[in-house]
Amino acid sequence: MVIDQLSLTFSALADPTRRAILARLTSGQTSVTELAAPHDMSLPAISKHLRVLETCGLITRSRAGQVRPCQLTAEPMKNAVDWLERYRQHWEQSFDRLEVYLKELQTQKIPPRKRHGRKK
Amino acid sequence: MVIDQLSLTFSALADPTRRAILARLTSGQTSVTELAAPHDMSLPAISKHLRVLETCGLITRSRAGQVRPCQLTAEPMKNAVDWLERYRQHWEQSFDRLEVYLKELQTQKIPPRKRHGRKK
DNA sequence: TCTTTATTTAACCACTCGGTTAAATAACGG
DNA sequence: CCGTTATTTAACCGAGTGGTTAAATAAAGA
Numbered sequence: 001m002v003i004d005q006l007s008l009t010f011s012a013l014a015d016p017t018r019r020a021i022l023a024r025l026t027s028g029q030t031s032v033t034e035l036a037a038p039h040d041m042s043l044p045a046i047s048k049h050l051r052v053l054e055t056c057g058l059i060t061r062s063r064a065g066q067v068r069p070c071q072l073t074a075e076p077m078k079n080a081v082d083w084l085e086r087y088r089q090h091w092e093q094s095f096d097r098l099e100v101y102l103k104e105l106q107t108q109k110i111p112p113r114k115r116h117g118r119k120k
Numbered sequence: 121m122v123i124d125q126l127s128l129t130f131s132a133l134a135d136p137t138r139r140a141i142l143a144r145l146t147s148g149q150t151s152v153t154e155l156a157a158p159h160d161m162s163l164p165a166i167s168k169h170l171r172v173l174e175t176c177g178l179i180t181r182s183r184a185g186q187v188r189p190c191q192l193t194a195e196p197m198k199n200a201v202d203w204l205e206r207y208r209q210h211w212e213q214s215f216d217r218l219e220v221y222l223k224e225l226q227t228q229k230i231p232p233r234k235r236h237g238r239k240k
Numbered sequence: 241t242c243t244t245t246a247t248t249t250a251a252c253c254a255c256t257c258g259g260t261t262a263a264a265t266a267a268c269g270g
Numbered sequence: 271c272c273g274t275t276a277t278t279t280a281a282c283c284g285a286g287t288g289g290t291t292a293a294a295t296a297a298a299g300a
């Protein structure tokens with residue numbers, strides 16, 4: 001099935017190992033072996049993580065002899081941030097409950113005493 | 121197992137249905153039934169999505185009679201954005217390859233002709 | 241009290257995920 | 271050509287995910 005880019009990106013970022021790999025790549029491209037070194041897991045496991053990152057476009061891989069260097073390509077993160085930014089006001093004004101309450105009143109949802117129409 | 125907050129958040133955001141639910145909640149709190157309406161899936165499925173969102177703190181649930189209204193709490197998104205922001209320069213200067221190249225030269229990684237020391 | 245409405249829980253299923261080990265592939269260098 | 275190094279592929283496994291249907295729970299209202 002075809003899964004959207006944004007979901008792929010968030011899903012790739014949801015793993016601590018992959019985030020650590022991305023962090024490492026901010027200081028320049030490097031080999032798979034070197035990326036694997038800090039992690040207590042097998043090379044194939046790292047290889048799989050790299051594939052996930054590559055699939056969603058967070059890294060690109062070239063070839064230099066035996067070694068296949070990985071490079072950070074942060075573009076997909078922009079989409080993620082753009083999506084999240086639409087919620088900035090919500091986390092910034094999180095205690096400003098009055099405004100939220102007033103907004104809810106306007107949209108006529110739950111709070112305003114939704115009653116079932118009693119006769120008696 | 122105990123999974124970190126950031127991973128939980130990214131993982132929760134990785135599903136289109138859950139993102140749609142969050143988007144809906146920006147216009148005020150509402151009931152489970154109403155949240156389910158636009159989606160072609162059963163109520164228990166929505167209930168599970170809501171649990172995921174609640175677990176990572178992206179929504180809170182209260183009680184108003186039969187109905188259990190959900191409310192957006194965007195705070196966890198702040199952590200996500202904070203993490204992503206560290207990569208802003210990387211996606212903004214993505215074509216500025218010269219700078220990247222120079223940085224790689226400095227850190228002495230792959231590119232500078234890593235040779236295996238041939239004798240002949 | 242009985243029925244309806246709102247929501248969750250339980251049990252199940254196919255599939256994905258994150259890991260493993262063993263084997264395959266590819267390039268280097270002697 | 272052969273051995274070493276770098277990396278991926280294959281096959282497997284246990285746990286988690288995202289969905290289902292059927293049943294349980296809880297409050298509202300007649």
